[in-house]
Amino acid sequence: MHLQQNNGQLKPCPVHEFALFAELGDAFSEALKAVDSDIIEYNAGETIYAAGVSAQHIYLLREGYVKLFKTTFSGKDQIIRVVKAGEIFGFDGLVDIRYNHSAVPLKRATVCRIAVDKLDALGARRPEVERLIMVRCIKELQHADERLLELGAKRSDERLASFLLAWCNTTSSASRWTPLVLSRLEIAQLLGLTIETVSRLFAQWKREGLVEERQQAIQIMDRNKMKQVADSQA
Amino acid sequence: MHLQQNNGQLKPCPVHEFALFAELGDAFSEALKAVDSDIIEYNAGETIYAAGVSAQHIYLLREGYVKLFKTTFSGKDQIIRVVKAGEIFGFDGLVDIRYNHSAVPLKRATVCRIAVDKLDALGARRPEVERLIMVRCIKELQHADERLLELGAKRSDERLASFLLAWCNTTSSASRWTPLVLSRLEIAQLLGLTIETVSRLFAQWKREGLVEERQQAIQIMDRNKMKQVADSQA
DNA sequence: CGCTCTCTTGAGTATCCTCAAGACAAGTGG
DNA sequence: CCACTTGTCTTGAGGATACTCAAGAGAGCG
Numbered sequence A, B: 001m002h003l004q005q006n007n008g009q010l011k012p013c014p015v016h017e018f019a020l021f022a023e024l025g026d027a028f029s030e031a032l033k034a035v036d037s038d039i040i041e042y043n044a045g046e047t048i049y050a051a052g053v054s055a056q057h058i059y060l061l062r063e064g065y066v067k068l069f070k071t072t073f074s075g076k077d078q079i080i081r082v083v084k085a086g087e088i089f090g091f092d093g094l095v096d097i098r099y100n101h102s103a104v105p106l107k108r109a110t111v112c113r114i115a116v117d118k119l120d121a122l123g124a125r126r127p128e129v130e131r132l133i134m135v136r137c138i139k140e141l142q143h144a145d146e147r148l149l150e151l152g153a154k155r156s157d158e159r160l161a162s163f164l165l166a167w168c169n170t171t172s173s174a175s176r177w178t179p180l181v182l183s184r185l186e187i188a189q190l191l192g193l194t195i196e197t198v199s200r201l202f203a204q205w206k207r208e209g210l211v212e213e214r215q216q217a218i219q220i221m222d223r224n225k226m227k228q229v230a231d232s233q234a
Numbered sequence C: 001c002g003c004t005c006t007c008t009t010g011a012g013t014a015t016c017c018t019c020a021a022g023a024c025a026a027g028t029g030g
Numbered sequence D: 001c002c003a004c005t006t007g008t009c010t011t012g013a014g015g016a017t018a019c020t021c022a023a024g025a026g027a028g029c030g
Helices: A004-009 A026-033 A115-123 A128-153 A158-168 A186-191 A194-208 A223-230 B004-009 B026-034 B116-125 B127-152 B154-168 B184-189 B195-208 B223-230
Strands: A036-044 A057-063 A066-069 A076-083 A100-104 A109-115 A211-214 A217-220 B037-042 B058-064 B065-071 B077-084 B102-105 B109-114 B210-215 B217-220
Touching: A004 B109, A026 B077, A057 A066, A057 A115, A057 A217, A066 A186, A066 B127, A076 A128, A076 A186, A076 B127, A115 A128, A128 A158, A128 B065, A128 B077, A128 B127, A158 A194, A158 A217, A158 A223, A186 A194, A186 B102, A194 A211, B004 B195, B037 B102, B058 B065, B065 B109, B077 B127, B109 B116, B116 B127, B127 B154, B154 B184, B154 B195, B154 B217, B154 B223, B184 B195, B195 B210
Parallel strands: none
Antiparallel strands: A036 A109, A057 A109, A066 A076, A066 A100, A211 A217, B037 B109, B058 B109, B065 B077, B065 B102, B210 B217
8 A cells, every 4th residue: 555655645535526426416415525535646556455455445436547456376467347437446345344356556546535434324324325336336247247258258369359349439439549558468467368368469450450559559440340359259 | 038837836925034135124024015026936947037138127046046147149158156045136127227147047946036116116215225235236246356366367177176165165064065056067157168178177086086976966075175276376 | 778968088179378589668877 | 879777568489278079978768
């Protein structure tokens, strides 16, 4: 944890402005203002929380990207999920004493964190809060199910193709160039592959003109063909 | 769906007796009795619901085992989760219009199902219900995370060993013999392997005396060694 | 007894990993 | 400004894990 060095940027978070609670409408402003919470900034590679640590906060990602990952006994990392701005993470505290995965930003990220007991207290008075978390959690579960299908039943090229298609949709679809925040290693850890396999697939697809890459951004040149690759099982 | 042929066994379900709501205490009996719900029995292989179908019910498994699975474009099944007695499944209706996976009993199973709109109505009056579902859902998510780690970062023998250890814990730990409800194919679909790979591992471990098998039951002879296999990454 | 279904076992192969060397970019210090 | 370092990425060669294909064994059932 690098909280100390972030103390300077630690300031109260206007919870009610946040997407999560915006859904609840204005009627709750007063209740929400009573909730303690703070904004924290992290640099890439710092640890927001580590697996096994006491789970006392729920996090809302305001800006940037955060990877959630688990580590095997032998030290291999598996990325569980990449959190994007506007999403919640760190539910564990609502059920368990400890986090069962680790959270690290991919690049500079600002989060808003709320103490679990404060949220519990709010939830007791305003049940809509828990309903909202329930809904988010179910969506997470559906997402996890989809990823289980990919890791369990798809080949390397299908996995990478699915990932790229999903990534270039959810992220800034304004420009056709999509910033690729993940390194080759991180993509590999997300898809259950090795860095070399990911690199080779990229190289091949670039040669074929399926994708282009510049700096930290990619572009899918032929979306239909990419979809074919994603569900080929040739 | 094979609801028609089960109409004979369709009877009102005493919701308040069910484990899910037992946690809520007696104070809710009256409220819970007002909820429409029914018990349905299914035989192995029948479909409780299929992916893509309108999601109008939440299910509580009273007895038996149910597999939840997704199917790839090319027809391969991936088992997402094996539901055991006392657990809930089919959350999708609370968020989506359709189920995004299919549910089929492994052997004869009895479920209690509640219409989503009825549950919503109950939840509006009794927020504890939604909190309970939220908690269950978070646990599901943690479980899914663990499985993502296994599918993404572990070898075949590690996956099977982890599975067997988990299976023989959660199930009837009374006798040292644990009924193995899953076929080789289903174990393969759960672990992202092929039937042959699973069979070969079983054969090898039986030769080594690590496990024994008779009828539909298994027994881990050396739990410590099995744990070593589960986290070897040799 | 023969049928079907699941499971086992073997042989060959494909996919993906490991190991290793080199390319490339960015940053550091002389 | 250039050598040098560092880290990420690329590319190749070889090999291991797990898959495919195929045949046979075993169990259950009519």
